[in-house]
Structure formats: C-alpha cells, structure tokens
Amino acid sequence: MKKLIFTVLLMIGFTAFAQNDHRKGMMDMSPEQVATLQTKKMTLALGLNDAQQAQIQKLNVENATLRMEKMKEMRAKKESGEMKKLTSEERYALRNERLDHQIAQNQQLQKILTKDQFEKWESLKADRMHKRKGRSKGHKRNQRSKQ
Secondary structure: OHHHHHHHHHHHOOHHHOOHHHHHHHHOOOHHHHHHHHHHHHHHHHOOOHHHHHHHHHHHHHHHHHHHHHHHHHHHHHHHOOOOOOOHHHHHHHHHHHHHHHHHHHHHHHHHOOHHHHHHHHHHHHHHHHHHHHHHHHHHHHHHHHO
C-alpha cells in the first residue's frame, strides 16, 4: 500500500527525473534543493529561458513541499500503526486528487512553456513512464524466476 501511495506522489511532481537509487538522497534534501535540481534538469532538456526557469522553480518548490509533506504523513501513519488498507472509495479519492493535480500541472506548464517545449516535455514524460513500467515488469519477472 505504501508503495502505491509513494508511486502516486512521485507521479504528482517532477521526481520522475530522479532514479530509484537516488530517492533516499532526495529525501535528505530540502524542497528547495530538490526543486532546484529538477528545474536545472528541465532547463537542460527543454532549453528554458530565465523567466521560464523562475516560474518552473516556483512550481517545483510547491510540488516538492507537497510531496515531502505527504511522505512524512505516510511515514508517520506507518510508524504509528495507523496504516490500513484503503477502501475502494478512498483509493478513488486519492487517484482523483492526483489526476486533478496532474491536470492543473499540465495547464500551468502549458502557460509557461512554448508549444515545442511542452510537446518535448510530454514526450520525455511518456518515455519515462514507458521505462518505469518496463522496469517494474522485468523486476516481477525476475522475482518469479527465483522462486
């Protein structure tokens, strides 16, 4: 359950840039540090100008702060034993909230980025999702073969 929620939270923001083995290091950083690294990666990938960098930085700080708060909340629930299996309505509410946030993010990005930059961003995002799905499938396959 924790992995599902953690995955949902990762998809909210731009942490798709971070590799799985770097997540622990990312958790030790402040939201501002995480946002700065994400903004610089976007600048390299999309060729952002100074004004765009400032706007993306602000957006990334908000996302990183929200994401870290959610992770702390989930960690506290797990440690206190309050973690329980979510009902279908609770899962629906979480997914709906995540999708609403993603829609808002896309709308904000469309305002900040040029059409070409946004298309490239969407393409990069699709590639990351494709790689992530392939990696998790391979991981499951390897576990099955070991059993």
